Every structure is written in C-alpha cells, then in structure tokens.
Amino acid sequence: MKEYQLGEFEEIVLLTVAILHEEAYGVSIKEDIEERLKRSVSVSALQTALRRMEKKDYLKSELGEATAIRGGKRKRYFKVTKTGKAALDYAKETRQKLWSAIPDVSYEYVKAWISSGRLPHPGLQNS
C-alpha cells in the first residue's frame, strides 16, 4: 500500500479545498478555515501547504478569472486530485483504525473520577 504523508494543517487545507469544490482559491480557503475552525491562518502558511500538496500531486491548480478587487490579478483555483482523495481516505481510515482500537477500559477510569468528583492524581493517569 502506498504511503500518504499528510500533516495536520495540510489535512485541514485539503479537506477545505474539497468542501469548497469549484470555488477553492487562496482567499476562500483561508476564510473558510478561519470561520469553521476559529483559527487565524497566515497567507504564507496556506501557500506553503497548497504548493507542497500540489507538488505531491494531491492538488492541481489552474488560473481563473481576474477581478477589479484583486487589482486585475487572476485567481488560482485548486482541485483535489485522485491522489489527494486517496490521501484523505487513507488519513481517515488510519484514524478510524486507531479510534476503534481504543479499549473501553480506558474510559472506565475517566467515568469513575468524573462521577466521584475527585481530581485525578497526575501519577495515576496512565495506570
């Protein structure tokens, strides 16, 4: 099976591009992430992620229309490629596998201290 490398921020960006579908370009992606996740995104970080994923072939881009508000510059629209979709699936799958591998015991303790109302002793947390 092919290895897919996907960082946390990259995953968010890739997902957002997928969400925005045909409308994914710099500003819209940035606004969408900022709105949904309530975190500010720098243009620099976003561009790094986009270009790196383009290089990895998860994304492809093409230049679109220019508008006056952009000072006559064209937009670069991003689309998720097949590989990008595969990478997303892979990421989701691995997470799912991990999630499902967590035994219930782990939650017993949590339930116990929530119900008892006591704060857990830090040293006991992993036992």
Added chain:
Amino acid sequence: MDKQRKTPPSWSTKFLAWFLKEDYYEDVQGDLEEEFNQKAQGIGLLRAKRWYTLQILRLFKPDKVKKIEAQNSIEKETTMFKNYFKIGLRNLWKYKSSTVINVIGLSTGIAAFVLIALFVKDELSYDRHHEHAENIYRVTVKNYTTDGDISRQWAFASAGHAKLLKEDYAEITHSTRFYPWAFPDLEYQEQTFRGEPVIFCDPDAFEIFDFKFLAGSEESAFPDIYSLVLTRASAIKIFGNDWEEKNIIGETVSLSRDDNEAPFKVTAVIEDMPDQQHFHFDYLAPIRFVEMIMGEDAANNVGGNYNWMTFIRTNPEADIPKLTEAANDEFWDKYIGNFDSGSAARDFYDFEFQPLLDIHLKSNLEGEYETNGSIEQVYIFSVVGILLLLVACVNYMNIATSHYSRRMKEVGVRKVIGAFKSSLIKQFLSESLLVVIVSLPLAVLLILWALPYLNEFMEKQLSFNPLVQTDIFMGLILLMVLVGGLAGLYPAVFLSKINLVQALKGEQSMNSSKWNFRSFLVTFQYIVTIGLLFAIGVIESQMNFIQNSDPGFDRDYMVTLRLPRGDYSNETFRSELLKNPQIEKAAFSSRIPTGRLADNWGSRFYKGDSAIATSFRLPVVTVDKYFLDTYGIDILAGENFRDGMETDLVQDTMVTGYYIINLEACKALGFEDPAEIVGQKLGYGPSEGRIIGVMDDFHFESLHSPIVPTLFLTRDRYRRISLKIGAEDIRGTLDYIENIFAQFDPESDPNYRFVDDLFNDQYQKEERLGTMIKVFAVIAILIGCLGLIGMVGFIIETKLKEIGVRKVLGASTQNIWMIISNRFLILIAIAFIIGLPVAYWFMSDWLQGFVYRTNISFMLIAMPVVVATLLTLAAIAYQTLKATRVNPVECLKDE
C-alpha cells in the same frame, strides 16, 4: 462602486514582486489584494495595510523566494559556454589558415610583450629590496664654472662629507662611504689572489643597506679595523665550496699592497649582492683602516678628490629639498669658506642628495660605479611592447570581423532561437579567449626559447618560470584574459549587431558605415608599421653615421693597454715594444681618445700682463711627444712637444708650462687664426707658460658630447700606452706585446684593447637599444603583414561576384588589382599623415642625445611608405591572382 479604490502599500508589493517566485506572484498577490480590500472595509485601512505588509513579510521564506540569479545562471551559462567552446573549437579547426595566422600573431605578440615586460620589471626593481630604500640618498657634488654653469656632477663625494653631514643635520641618521682603495693582493695560507676589489666602508653601511648575513651579524661585522666581511662568492673563492662547514669566522687573511701588509680577520659572510642593485662588492672592510693609512687630513677633506661613494639614510620625515638647501647654505661656508683666490667655495660646489631608487634609471653622473640603465630605454621598450600587443589584438579583430560572412547564418539562427545580444557577445568573447588559450603555450615556448638570447644580449639574468613564480603565472592569466577581452570585444559587438533578416538571407553586403571602425584598425596598423619602420631607419642611419664618422684621430690597428706596475723607465718599455717591426708607433698618455675628459684645473689667459680667468672648463690630457703622430692628429700651428718641455703640475709650487691646445680652445679664447695664439701666455693650475702649438680638433669623448676646449701638456706620468700596429700577423704582435708586458709586470694582465672596439663601446647602449627595437619592430611589422594578407583575402572573397562580373565585362587582372588596392592606398596615405609626425617627434627626441647626428633625409621619410605600399600591393596581387584565375562562371552561377 467604491469611488476611491484603496490600494495596498506599494513598496510592500514591490518587495513581494522582487522576492516571490514568478509562478506564485500573480495569484498570491491577487489573493492578498482581495483580502486587503475586504479588510480595509472591515477593520480600517490602516490595520489592513499593516496586515498586508505583515503577510508579505511572512511570505519571505526560502521555499517561496526566487532562486538566486547566479545559481540559476551558472547552470545555464556553463552549458552555454560548453557550447560556445565546442563551436569555437570546430571553427578553429575548420578555418585553419586564419587560425594559424591568429595564433602566430597572438603568440608572438604575447611572447614579445612578456619579454619586454620582464625586462622593464627588472629595470624598475633596482635597489627596492632595501628596507629603507625610500630614505636612502646618495651624496653627489656639483661643480660650477666661474660663470655659474654646472661643469660636472660627481657620483662621489669627498672623504669628509659623510661624517660631517651626519654630525650637522639631525635628519641624517646614518651615513657611509664606500671606498675602493687600491685593490690589494689577498693571501690565505698558500693561496694568493691578485688585485682583489676590497671595498672599505663605514659601519653604518649595514644599517643603511640590507645585506643578508649568512655567518656573523651586523653587530659583529667590524669589531676592529682589521675586519673583513666576505660575500658568498668571495668565501667560495678563498675557502672553497664547503666554506660553510669550515667555520671560517676568525680566519686570518692578509691584504697587501706594494710593500705594506696587514692581517685581516674574517668576521662575517653576507649573501652575494642581488643583480638588481646598482653596485656589487665582494669584500667589505672598515674604512677606518684607510683613514689610518691616509691620515686625519685626507680623511676629513671636504673639497675635491671625489672618490668616496657616499650614502646617507634619513629619518622618514626628512624634507630633502629643505635639507639640501640648508646643507648648501651652510656647509661650504662652514668648512671651506673662501679659496685662496678670494672666491667663495659655495659658488663652486653644491650637494645634491640623489634618491637611491633614482640611481639605476635616472642617473648618469661622473664616475657611476656601474653602468646604469636608462629611463628612456624603459619608456621606449614599454611603448614598443604595448604597440606589439595592440597590433596582435588588432590583427585578431581584423581577421575575426573579416570572416563575419561565415558566421552570419549561425548568428541568425541563434538569434531566432532566442539568443540575446549579450549571449552572442559572450560567445564571441569566449572564442577569442579560446584562441588566446591556444596561443599561450606557444607564447611560453617562444619566451623560453628567446629568453637566453635576450639575457645574453642585455647582460641580464631574467628568469621566466610560471610554474614556480606565482606572480608570473598570475600575470600570464591576467594577460590572457586581457588580450582575449581586448581582441574579442570588437568582433563580439560587431557580430552580435548583425541584422537578423540579412543574416538569414545570406546577404553579403554590409552597411558601408560599418567599415569605418575596421578601416580605423587597418590604419592603426599602418601607423604602427610606418612609425616603426621610420624608427628603424633613423636608428640605422645614425649608427651608420657614427661608424663612418671621422672622429679626427686614427683608430684602426690601434692597441692600447695599461702600463705595467713596477720600477722601470717608460723609455725602456717603449723601446722594448718597438723592437718588433710590426709595432710602428707607440705613445704614452694619461687618457686616450674614446675615454672621458675629467682632470681639470683652473686656467687663466693673459692679455698682456693681466690675467683673465677663463670662463670655460679646460680639461687637461697628459701626452708624450709621440702622441699626435701616433693618433694621426695634425698640428695646425706652432710645434709639437720636445724633450725638456715637461710641465709637472704639483699643488704647491709654480712651474713653467708648455701647452698645446686644440682648435676649439683656440676659438674659445677668442682667436680665429691658430697661428696668432701660438706664443700667448697661459696659466694652468700651478703652472704658467706659453702656448706652443694648436692641434686639430678631434672627438676625444663620444659623439654624444661636443668637442670641448682641451689642453695638452707633457709630463712623465702616464697611465696608458697606445700602439699603432701593422695589419699583418696581428695575433703574433699581440703575443709579443703580452710577452713584453709580462717581463715588466709578471703578475698583472695587460688587458689590451683595440681602440676601434673602445670607440664602438661608446655607443653600445644605442647599439643595443637599436637592435632590440629593430627586432621587436620587425616582429610587429610581420604580425601586421599577416593580418593584412588575411584581410585582403577576405575582401576578395566577398567581392568574388563583383570580380566575376567585371571579368565578364572585360576587366583585366590589373584593373581588378587596382580597384582593390585603392582603398588600402588611401589608408596608407592617412597613416602616413598621422604616423610620421608622431614617429618623427619621438625619434628626433632620441637624436637629441647625440651632438653629432645624421640628417633625417627624404629617403628616411619615404622608405616606410614605400615599404608599406609594396607589402600591401604584393599581398593584394597574390590574392587577386588567386581570385582572378577562377572562371567567372564558378562564382556567378549560384545566386
């Protein structure tokens, strides 16, 4: 719509455009501006701007920054340069004849230039190795006549000058004299070395000059007056090659002269003095020893007796003009005051402190210790060297641009594919560099081959070994780049300018204005050629003039030698020699013609009973009664010396004098007719008497200086004998002379010389200069000719069609020859008008060095033009013949 569209800060945008990769820039800047506009409406313009700038600053990260230009271009360029060199090499190979012409031209040009540069560098490096060179001065003394004219300037000073100057002036921190006192015989154990050049000096000598000590040290050099410092060479001479193992310090050698002998201890050994130093000594001994022998008075003498080569070292702040002025103001008054005659010594003497670094190239005073170079020679050589290099470069330019038709299509295709002008320039520059790279090894070979000859001829020890001498290696690399650039620049600019459409169509016609610069180059070559030919002509003609000029005395079959040392009467020596029938005449004298006139006493001429001091210098030569006859000099009036006419000049007694003067002196004393001056009263030094005769003028000194008034008297103290020998069995006669000499003085070498050799020696400097310039000029002319042949060949190549049409219409070969020659003849005429005045100016300057000089005749002026024209016509004729032999159909058929 918003009326006033907000714009983001422009300098931030510019910064972004500057650093951001091209394929990022458009959309990223668009995104930024879009968001900026939103923000400007939301959070305000100011904050939007701040946000915009901040975002841009954050974008300035390695992954988004453009690749640095150089990184990019180096990759591209190396690929391109590989291509340029490949194409260049192919072209060199394809057009072998022009390659050969170029390589020969450039390699000879470079080789000649490097040889000249080596020579010039060597000449300029004299005495610079001394640490304090800048602050070392030689004390020279000027003598003035009563009229206030300089009569002589001596390279030497009097014995007392060094010490007294140092005492009186604080600026002078050190002073030394070098005194070549009576070369003594040197004995060590069983060995004897005759007449060794021991030089006596003050201990300050080691503080002034940097002598490298191999054994012993500066401090221990002169512990007492019986110390002797050797050089490596003299140590080897006395103690053998293994002197270093023998611990020779403290060994005793004895110096003897006549009957005096003194033991000296070897105290130190210094390295041999480098070639680039204006004096060379083999032994140094303390001058106190000489002072002890001579006595206090002689050691402190301050006027006359200029035999003491004197150097001072000043502190670096010393103001030399001021010091000179002060010394001349005070010194003579303080130590001499007035002469017995009542005139002040200060009017007759002046010091001049001559910078050490000027001595080798700029000094030509009385009694220079060794023959110096001359700055004129350095200038002339530099000019010739640079001209040579330029001619070689111009040659390349001419040939490279001549062949533009071959390259036009290539240039056209390159341009279509997208070559910039700059890359075409780079291409052609790298081609010229390639030619230079090919020429360089050849040039190095030429240099290695020619250097021994140059060294022998110029009496130099120049070395050329670029593998060891890094400065030479770097120099060669620099020269290579320089020549490559210089030679290639014009062709590069020229070829890169070619019109694209014309180039691809294969049109041969060039805009006529483009010929201008090339015509200029050809004219330049003609100027150089004509100028150099003229220079050669003038030098040759002056040399001939000297060879054939009559110095006024007989110099053929004349042998001269030093008198033997020892006790004997001159008459016996003479009669012994004259026993050989092949020795026809013999005469004694103090000096001989071809020498220098130096001995000079004050002279007084009597009108009636009142003496008038003469205003001119009147040097004296002591001769015997046979002198005039031996040298074939005529008595114009009066009589020759007879026995009993000896005038023994001694400082403190007045004697009766008998004088013969030359015609020049007669005129200087105001007498047109020599007969009238005979019998007039004259005073000369400590003598007074009558003029008994007037002799015809002759060139006692070289033709560089005019004939000066000269006085002859007889006195039984001579230094040389001159022998007129027969033309037969010269070898036998010389052997006989050596035998007789050995009978009188078995220990010395007679060292005889032929007077005509001595005569020619006077012009050795000019001979050498002349020969060197001739050699280099011929090289320059040959290089120019090569270029010319290449050039003419090309012109004909481009005119093949024209020639074809003309032939079809009935033109003869001569007609075509004339048409092509025309242009060149015009260029020659222009070159003549420009080149000749320049060359004339240079050469008449050179001729000024001779008092008796050749006329610049019509022949000399016409010769360069005739030669240049003939060479050109010959080159054209050769190429035209080649071209016209082709059937016109051949060149007209393909259109």
